[in-house]
Amino acid sequence: MEDKDVTRIHGPEHWAAGPAAAGRPGALTLAHPQPSLLDPRVASLSAVLDLVRTGRAVTRSQLEVLTGLGRKLVSLRISELAEVGLVDESGRGPSTGGRAPRRLRFVAEAGHVLVAHFGATAAGLAVADLSGRIVAQTRVAHSIGEGPAAALEVAFDAWDGLLDARQVRAPVWGIGIAVPGPVEFSTARLVSPPIMPGWHEFPIRQQVQERYDAPVWVDNDVNAMALGELRVGEAAGVQDFLYVKVGTGIGAGVVSRGGLHRGGQGVAGDVGHIAIREHVGIVCRCGKTDCLEAVAGGGALLAAAGRAARDGASPVLAERLASTGELTVEDLRFAAEHGDTVGLALLTRSGRLVGEMLAAIVNFFNPSLIVVGGQVAEAADVLLAGVRQSVYERSLPLATRDLRIVRSLHSQVAGVTGSAFTVIDELFSPGVLDRWLGDGSPAGRPELSATA
Ligand SMILES: [Zn+2]
Structure with missing residues (x-):
């Protein structure tokens, strides 16, 4: 029996008291x-x-x-x-x-959940009911590099507007925020995020709780996307799968035995900073060299596309750059689809490198499904083809025998819905449920999201 083992290792006194023991010196709480x-x-x-x-x-x-x-x-x-x-x-x-x-x-309408899913360059803001159904949402362009105060302002404005417009009367039961950086899930704080100046250790939870008086959970954006795919997307009903986001950066969410695996500190799946096999000498924004993301991520692809446009290697990209002044992932897709060799080569190489990283993880984790999403992956079939080729070539035959690799159809929806489930899963987990059910609602109980 599993619980007997736990008893033997830790001694019953540590957990018998449950959440009420929080804050007591020497007490271990789960x-x-x-x-x-x-x-x-x-x-x-x-x-x-x-x-x-x-x-x-x-x-x-x-x-x-x-x-x-x-x-x-x-x-x-x-x-x-x-x-x-x-x-x-x-x-x-x-x-x-x-x-x-x-x-x-x-009774899903008994309460509401507020959601903010931040990517590097855009944010999805929503109000969901307790079943995870999105009842109102909006999407705004926003650079996460502007810092936490600006991002929270964006979220507050959007939520207040959505609540007003929908005339939502049921109270806010919880708030879920997803950000494109490494989050320590228990404290809801980012730790040294590479692309997010000002966010390191910023007290997101406290700031949001002060305004809405409800429990707040913060997670990595890709974890939220994986959770969304698990609940309502491509991975519904799948027990073991990987969600890989190829956007400006690269990251993965790991679902094991039907649940999100965050790891010890919350950074499981941060695969963008795994070194590729070639030594290309490119310094990543994290400070290390030859990270996958620094070579195959959307930011790296657009930088390379810009060089090709300017030095004449790609007439198609040069024309797009001249007309808009800035290349986007959409331009890269357009170039590849129109036979531009630079665009094709960049996306194919990105797919191949992502696939090589995944091949190692497939051997290690043995998922039955890989969902590839994010702005770059969604724009380009050629990238998915590169991923598939590398994974099937380089993984063990048994690990790939029943492995499906599919593209996410709605990764923005998955991100927003997944962020709602981050909250819902916590509110209805036995340990948290026990603390509020007697009062009938977790609204006005911000301390429910604090675990330490
Ligand atoms: Zn890196």
């Missing part, structure tokens, strides 16, 4: 205690709520089968959830012959 470590009431409440809110159970008898709980206990848990307005039982469910049973419905 951010998300396993259900088996929790009080059985909380574990069963959480299990019942999960089944109802994900639509896997719509009747009491389905809950009995899926949870293994008896009829009385299921009934008790439903009453508790109905009392706080999270589950509604007024409709009728599917009949199996006799009178149709009452249908259980998760």
Whole structure:
């Protein structure tokens, strides 16, 4: 039994007290205690709520089968959830012959979640309900390099506008922010982000909590995209997959056994700064040499495209540059599609290098799916072809036998939706749920997102 092992290693005194022990000297608290470590009431409440809110159970008898709980206990848990307005039982469910049973419905509109998904050059801002459905959203051009105060201003303006326009009355239950840099998930702080001056250790959570009085979680932008693909996108139902973003930079999100794997500090999947095999001597913005991102990322591709436009190597790119004054990923796609050898070579090489990095990870992690997204990948089929070729050539046959490599169809949607699920997953995790369910709502409880 797993919980017995935990007991033996740490001693029961560390976790038996649960979240209430936070802040006590010497006490070890778990951010998300396993259900088996929790009080059985909380574990069963959480299990019942999960089944109802994900639509896997719509009747009491389905809950009995899926949870293994008896009829009385299921009934008790439903009453508790109905009392706080999270589950509604007024409709009728599917009949199996006799009178149709009452249908259980998760009350997704009981609260709202605010979302900001920042990329390097644009941000998606949204309001979601508790099922992760986006009820209002907007997208604005914004450079993350302008610093945290400017970014939060963008988010605050957008959220206030969206809430007003939709006349959203239900309270804000939580806020999810995704940023293109390494985030320590437990403290919600960025640590030495390469492209984000002013963001190092900036207290994002505190600033946002002060304004909206709700718990706040901050994650890496690619982790949020992976979570979005898992819940509503290309990877729905897949247990082990990688999401790779090729945008201005390069990063990956790792989903293992159906859950996001953030790693010890939250930087799992930061693959853009893995060194490529060739020694090209290019210094990355992180300060190291020959990082994948510095050679194959969108920023590097556009810099190379600009050089080719100016020195006459690419007439197509030169023409695009002359007409707009600045090359974009779209120009690169246009050049490649019109047979421009420079554009084609740049995108093919990028795909090949990303694929070589992925081949090593495929052997190590054995995903059954790789979803490739981000601005550059989405613009260019030729890049995906390069990725596929390298991965299939260089990975173990067994690791690639059933491996699919697909392009993300809606990576902006995945990012925004995933950021909503960052919050929803935390709010409904047993350890956090236990702390607010008695009050009926996590609104006005910013301390719920603090784990230390
Ligand atoms: Zn680097």
